[in-house]
Amino acid sequence: MRSIILAAALTLVAGPALAGETSAPEGAELYFISPQDGATVSSPVTVRFGLKGMGVAPAGTEKEKTGHHHLLIDAPAPGGAALNEPIPADDHHKHFGGGQTETGIELAPGEHSLQLVLGDWSHIPHNPPVMSERITITVK
16 A cells, blocks of 8 residues: 555656657757857758767657657747657658758748757657757848
8 A cells, every 4th residue: 555655646746757658868969960059041951960879760660769850940849748749740840750860941031949859750759858959040
C-alpha cells in the first residue's frame, strides 16, 4: 500500500512526461550551421541543420538515437502537452522527413524567428526534447 501511495505522490509531484516516448541521449544537441543568429540574408534563405550526439533517419524509421528535422518559422517552440503530440505540418512548421539536413526557404522581407526541433519516427519530440536555440534573422 505504501508503494502505491508513494508512486501516486511522485506522479503528482513530477507530473506527466513533457515529451514523447522516444528517448534522446544525454548531451544531444541541435543547432543551426547557417544562418547565424542576427544575420541579414536574402530570400530564398539557405538553412543548414547541425546535430551532435544523434543520427538523422527518415520519418517512419524507428531506430534508436535518431530523428528527423523540423524547422519552426515564426512559431513558438512546442511545450507542455504539445511535446507529446506530432509536430504540425503547416507554413510555420516545415517537416524534413526524408532526412534532409538543409533547405532553401522563401521568406518575406523583415524579421523572422527560426528554431529546429528533432522529431522521432512519428514526428513527436524526443524525451528530453532536442531543440536548437531560437534565432532571429532579417530578410532584406
